Amino acid sequence: MVELLNRVMKRLAHARLSRRLGALGPGSMVVRPELITGGKGIFLGAGVYVMPHARLECVPSAGGGLGRIEIGDATVAQLYLHIGAAESVRLGRRVLLAGRVYISDHDHAWPPGEEDRLVSDPVEIGDECWLGEGCAVLKGVTLGPRCVVGANAVVTRSAPAGSMLAGVPARVIKRYDDMTGRWVRVGAEPERPEREAPAAAGAPGGRR
Numbered sequence: 732m733v734e735l736l737n738r739v740m741k742r743l744a745h746a747r748l749s750r751r752l753g754a755l756g757p758g759s760m761v762v763r764p765e766l767i768t769g770g771k772g773i774f775l776g777a778g779v780y781v782m783p784h785a786r787l788e789c790v791p792s793a794g795g796g797l798g799r800i801e802i803g804d805a806t807v808a809q810l811y812l813h814i815g816a817a818e819s820v821r822l823g824r825r826v827l828l829a830g831r832v833y834i835s836d837h838d839h840a841w842p843p844g845e846e847d848r849l850v851s852d853p854v855e856i857g858d859e860c861w862l863g864e865g866c867a868v869l870k871g872v873t874l875g876p877r878c879v880v881g882a883n884a885v886v887t888r889s890a891p892a893g894s895m896l897a898g899v900p901a902r903v904i905k906r907y908d909d910m911t912g913r914w915v916r917v918g919a920e921p922e923r924p925e926r927e928a929p930a931a932a933g934a935p936g937g938r939r
Contacts, residue, residue, distance in 0.1 A: 741760075751770040752771070754773075754775060755775050756775055757778075758777055759776065759778060760779075760780055762783045764781070764783070765783075765785060765811075766785075766788065767788075768787070769789030769790060770787075771797070772798055772799045772800060772816065773799075773800045774800065774802070775802045776802060776803045778805040779802050779803075780807050780808070781808045782809050782810045782812075783810060784811045785808065785812040785814075786814070787800060788813075788814065788816070789816050789817075790837075790849070791817070792837075798816030798819065798837075798851075799816055800820050801819075801821045803822055803824035803826065803858065804824045805824055805825045806823075806824065806825060807828070808828040809832075812828055812832055813832070813834070813835075815836070816835075817851040818851040819836060819855075820834055820835070820836050820855075821853070821855045822856045823876065825858060826862070827862070828862045829865075829866075829882070830865070832862050832866055833866075833867040834854060834856070834868045835854070835867075835869060835870060836852060836871075837849045837852075838850055850870070852870040852871035853871070854868060854869075856868065856874045857875045857877070858876045858877070859877045860877065860878045860879070861879045861880070862880045863879070863880055863881050863882040864882040864883070866880045866882060866883060866886065867884070868886045869885065869886060869887050871889075872886050874886070874894070875892030875894065876892045877893050878890055878893065878896065879894075879896070880901065884896055884897050884898055885900050886900070888900070888902075890903050894906055903917055904916065904917060905917060
């Protein structure tokens with residue numbers, strides 16, 4: 732009976748949330764969000780799970796259109812996620828976000844004039860990226876698939892697939908080497924399997 736009641740409650744919560752968003756895939760949920768603004772610009776794939784106190788905000792751009800947030804299938808976000816879009820913020824599939832991650836495609840013009848003007852540039856985070864606790868990804872950044880962002884890093888520049896970033900502002904400190912299956916420091920040569928040395932002249936098996 733309890734299990735049945737839980738299933739019913741989950742379906743009701745899913746139905747209520749789906750009416751607020753542009754799309755909400757099967758099995759997806761945003762648990763007790765702190766704030767949802769411009770919900771019709773928010774599109775979640777299947778199996779997305781966002782833990783409590785998230786802020787998902789689609790705001791009008793300088794051109795007057797509403798921003799758009801897309802979160803791909805099976806992406807999981809911990810507490811206090813904050814995403815703001817005046818143009819476009821797109822997260823791929825199976826992205827992992829630790830607590831208090833901030834992602835925004837806009838900031839304010841500086842110095843401020845008579846009008847508080849937004850400056851925006853789309854953000855894209857590829858499949859299977861991992862964003863560490865308290866990091867920020869700012870406007871105009873594209874992260875290729877399988878990037879790792881360290882805790883409290885501030886990402887202001889794009890990085891290719893398989894990059895590890897850290898620092899303020901963040902820089903690429905390691906790259907994933909597919910041949911060895913290891914992370915390699917930037918500037919260091921990846922370790923390769925040793926090859927058998929060729930036989931010396933005059934040695935058994937060598938040239939005479």
